[in-house]
Amino acid sequence: MLHGGDLLSYEDSYKGELIDFSSNINPLGPPKGLYEKLIESFHTLNSYPDIQYRKLKASIGKYLNCNKDNVVVGNGAVEILNNFIFTGKRILVFTPSFSEYELRAIAHGKEVKRIPYKEDFTIDTSIIKEEIKKGDLLILGNPNNPTGLRIEKDVLLQVYEIIRKKEGYLLLDEAFYEFCPSDYDSIELFKDKDYENIGIIRAATKFFALPGIRLGYGCASRKKVEELKKIELPWTINSLADSAGQFIFKDKEYIKNSRAYIERERKYLLKELKKIPGIKVYDTQVNYILIKLIDWDEEYVFKFFLNRGIIIRKCKSFIDLSDNHIRVAIKDRSSNEKLINIFKNLFERRKR
């Protein structure tokens, strides 16, 4: 299990509808009015999408508050990630983190250097200083998946300076950006550097609840944008995803409500989960929670939840996490309550 969200593999294991806590999608669903917008765009399906995605890039530039010439787009964040990795000499990844960082590096025959997070899942900048060489590309999840932590502003600036001086490249994977309460926006933070030696990736996937539409985007220097063009496949964003990207970012009310909703449920779920014995609940700034199982292994807990209609994310496939870690999404209140009750059952059963 390298990725969450693979419900089809388990649909025969449970009679009834499965609740997916394995992929971290905004429980409010996509912005209102999107379906109508897509219906209006059906007639565009029998032409190619704009090969330069001009309107889409303008819409994203406006949303990110950066110049449209700094915008890159792709078939989900993972395609943009793949293209950036293509431009690096060695790929440096912190562990544990999203498995595709390393998988895409391997697919492209790149040397991978793993650096472990500290025990509290923060970054040891001195290791970066030692390791980074000219041409290296360091990928940091911000917030990181599955650990749920965002890089502190001064640490990020420190890391950036180390990398810039050594002529490396810093790639921030911010696919979960909007979920986080934050005192800084990386796209603002590096604007006056013209994104020299830094790229930032985001996506419609998680926050706009559109994993099916495949729309990732990001921000980089014009030089990097041109370099990426040589690698990018043509037309990788489908016409309806193109239309969606010209619509969803305008809904400021939806964005505000989603952030507030997740913040409330995060507090609730953290508080309730921390009451349950036998598990260690890590702090999180985002819409998923990493949990260490003290008394069980992931396989047992996975089946326990599956038998009760819930899919959780086993974490053994993350480098440096053993088979006693799981990750759960933060969902709507009723689902979150179900999750908590099953955790309580898990603990109750142990006692007998």
Add this chain to the structure above:
Amino acid sequence: MLHGGDLLSYEDSYKGELIDFSSNINPLGPPKGLYEKLIESFHTLNSYPDIQYRKLKASIGKYLNCNKDNVVVGNGAVEILNNFIFTGKRILVFTPSFSEYELRAIAHGKEVKRIPYKEDFTIDTSIIKEEIKKGDLLILGNPNNPTGLRIEKDVLLQVYEIIRKKEGYLLLDEAFYEFCPSDYDSIELFKDKDYENIGIIRAATKFFALPGIRLGYGCASRKKVEELKKIELPWTINSLADSAGQFIFKDKEYIKNSRAYIERERKYLLKELKKIPGIKVYDTQVNYILIKLIDWDEEYVFKFFLNRGIIIRKCKSFIDLSDNHIRVAIKDRSSNEKLINIFKNLFERRKR
């Protein structure tokens, strides 16, 4: 201009709606009922598509009449092409042909060997015999773009045997397959070889009039399918494209009508174009026509047509075609008549 279909670049040049003769899309539009199917699938947008595309591959396997385990899928034919190219040592391309063969090879740092078609755009098998080495991947458009010719069955079998013996790989790009009147189906032809050393790519793009949906597919040995999995990005086909691929191939009536329609219009357009002096019209088996301009260059003719509301495909960007070639799609009767009339005007103007 590397690709057709880029209308947005020219929309300011003409007052009124442009007719696109530069991309070769079925003029009948997508199969009936597709939009309703897409609307039914909107609720799938807030989950990830099936990472294994099980239902989609079953649907394609049924349509192609091959085992679903031999099916590969991708974000348009070009992504599949890209992944196949990734597995080749050297890339051999015939010229002129689709520019992405060479572009994707270059993006992956592969050595490219160009082999020119004979003057009548058929294949000289003796050159393949001389050139092909172990691990090489030879790409053949079948029918080829922009020349419009399909490989004859006995020539194809001959080429395949040469390549198989030398342990090379033959990749057939059959993105236009359904448009061609044909005495063979490559997927049937190589079934008893278990697709050893051969891959066949097709797409919903052209024949099903869905360039916007981004759905390519193909057929290869199970061994090659596994090899490609190591390179493939996850979830590159969006949920709505996934749904479309479970719907469109069932419409046998649409397929029959489209083939008959194109055959009729091909005959009409060829007959009428051949009457016009000052151009050489090449024979074609597909839904586009390559034309050699005797008295003008492509730029002049492109502007002449643009000023009259029609976008044609300049062909200088195809290796081994000079700036006196253009390509036009075969469209609906009324558009085709407009095209012919503008050609007549072009000739009339020259006379003055």
